[in-house]
Amino acid sequence: MLRLNRLSLTDFRTYASLTWRPAARISVLYGPNGSGKTNLLEAISLLVPGRGLRGARLADLPRQGGFDTWAVAGRFQTSEGKADIGTGSAPDGPADRRVFRLDGQAPRSQADIARLVAAVWLTPQMDRLFQEGLSGRRRFLDRLVWALEPGHAREMAAHDTAVGSRNRLLADGRQDRAWLAGLEDAIARHAVAASAARLALVSRLNQQIEAGLAGSFPPARIGLACPIAGRLATEPALAVEDWLRAGLEAGRKRDAAAGGAALGAHRTDLLMTDVTTGTPAALASTGQQKALLIGLILAHAALIAAARGFAPLLLLDEPAVHLDPQRRDSLWQVLAGLPAQIVLTGTDREIFLPLVAHAEAFETGGGSLRPDTSFLRPDAVGSPVSCVP
Template identity: 60%
Template sequence: MLSRLTLTDFRSYATLRFEAPARRLVFTGPNGAGKTNLLEAASLLVPGRGLRGAKFAELARQGGAGGWAVAAQFSNGLEIGTGAVEGAPERREFRLNGVKPRAQSDVAEQLAAVWLTPQMDRLFTDTASGRRKFLDRLVIALEPFHAREIAAFESASAQRNRLLAEPRYDPAWVAGLEDAMARHAVAATAARLGLIARLNASLEAGAADPFPRVTLGLACPIAQLLDAAAALDVEDWLRGALAASRATDAAVKSSGYGPQKADLLIADAQAGRPAALSSTGQQKAMLIGIVLGHVALITALRGAPPLLLLDEPLVHLDAQRRGALFAALARMDAPAWLTGTDQELFAGLDAARLAVRESLLEHQAFRLRL
């Protein structure tokens, strides 16, 4: 359980030292009061750009000194801190129990976080890029090194694009980059497939009941080949495909092969139809089901539940499904923070309720009161 959260010059907060009174918390208040900022701060305790996906330079409080910091203490004694790097606004660094970790994956191995935001309601009708990012967040929560594979592929691909744009490039150098692209692409795709298989099994076992069950899949040539061939053979095929497509890729300034071409497929398991064809309320219920199934999977594989952050989760949910969500949270007993504008909608949820109001003192902080 996250027992203490400390913010310094973060978003709308000049300073805040918040002692969490319970395992599950509900923050309510008007729009713009700072509720989502609290969840965003908690989401930054794990690697990545947090639940908003914002640039790190945007996190510093306007009118502040220019930096920002978030620190947390957990009931098991774990301490995690993160904040801006002086002179490098688009970088941040971590402290794990007061010591700089060797890699951010060390932090991810200590804490997992899962979140749901209103922006994710567009997942089913969003671009393939949005669904890939959603899938990769699910993977990283269980396989922290997945982020390195994606970043390494993107770096090698960008270097290859620059070389192919030159009138005369070194074929051996390009081949070396294509070798790296193939290795990282296959590793990343295998991790995605592994997560999808385990999450499908979790959902099939009823981890998200009574929310609608979905079936996940991956539309990706690399994934199709991995279903029938060994990883090394797929790497060989991908190296050959990249070499054969150099002229085409040079013209479009992008690689035609790789994990950046994949799409997450989501279908209603009972009806068999794509989730994009379901109603808005049904889509929201499916999304919650995926998140709850992911929480159950993390709990089973890591032996501890993740931190669950639900920003405005009750939008598009009727009374029956609100009750189903509350029952699921109680059953899972995961540490959960939820936000909403109307406290009455959370009736029936076993959680501490806190009101968030803009402070009248210089608009630099917000008061949290039971």
């Protein structure tokens, strides 16, 4: 099992210096808002490629009153042995540049890190996923794809770069047909590749959900609102690329007036429906949406475990919010039986008491962690927490 054995923070968010050695498979962090719970989850999420669970600007990560630099390091037990992974400000570079280290050396690419570790997370911001614009749902979808297909990030980056270049050309009124045709060819190729990866993930997720999850989480049906994915379901990829190129060429005048491309992978939306009631997630209650999302996250974690041979770290920020007591108890039962390392947060210590036999717990605040001896004894493996004010 993938395990985080040690987490070290230096001038990160509210933590001047902290070393935490998780001792149990499940760790509970509780305390009032602003006490540093989510900061610890964010630190762990930054040890895998990507912008972390908050998607924060690098300028927001250093501790206020510190030195405008920050560092996070983790020691992991992976399927390939022990690995030390670190990230933070570049030692001799600009503050807005972030670097990675793998066993003390710069990795050849972030794919070297993605091969060893993976993490999935649930945050309170995701509770509004189906009430906001499609861009947030698309980012959420692409993060799910990336966890299984690291190359998807490159496809989307290349696609978005080509779309931006085409938008600027059209906005400037420059009708360089050869240049526009080249950009539209790149958009078509990368959009079809990205859409195919999204379509494959949705299919695999639906199969995983249909296989069933323990507890009372409603089964969801995932779908894509995407003409590219719709065509890929019935047509060869090369034919879809030709269709997309032709559509982009025909839509140049329209796109110039609108200020953006009407066709492309950036227009995809994620759909989710409660299979039991037939209710689309956008019309479901807040609690129903939360239950659907938890089921989706757990299915995604199971999919990663099946595909990669190890379960990802599960980072669940305020997972009990909006859940009724029955679904909350169901969540604790599911988590207690999962073969994964899990970190949970919440403001109310009492809701975690059903996990006393399965989890260690810490109260957060003041840039430190205070062990709660009512839960599993964290001192069973030495000194799990040390901090320097």
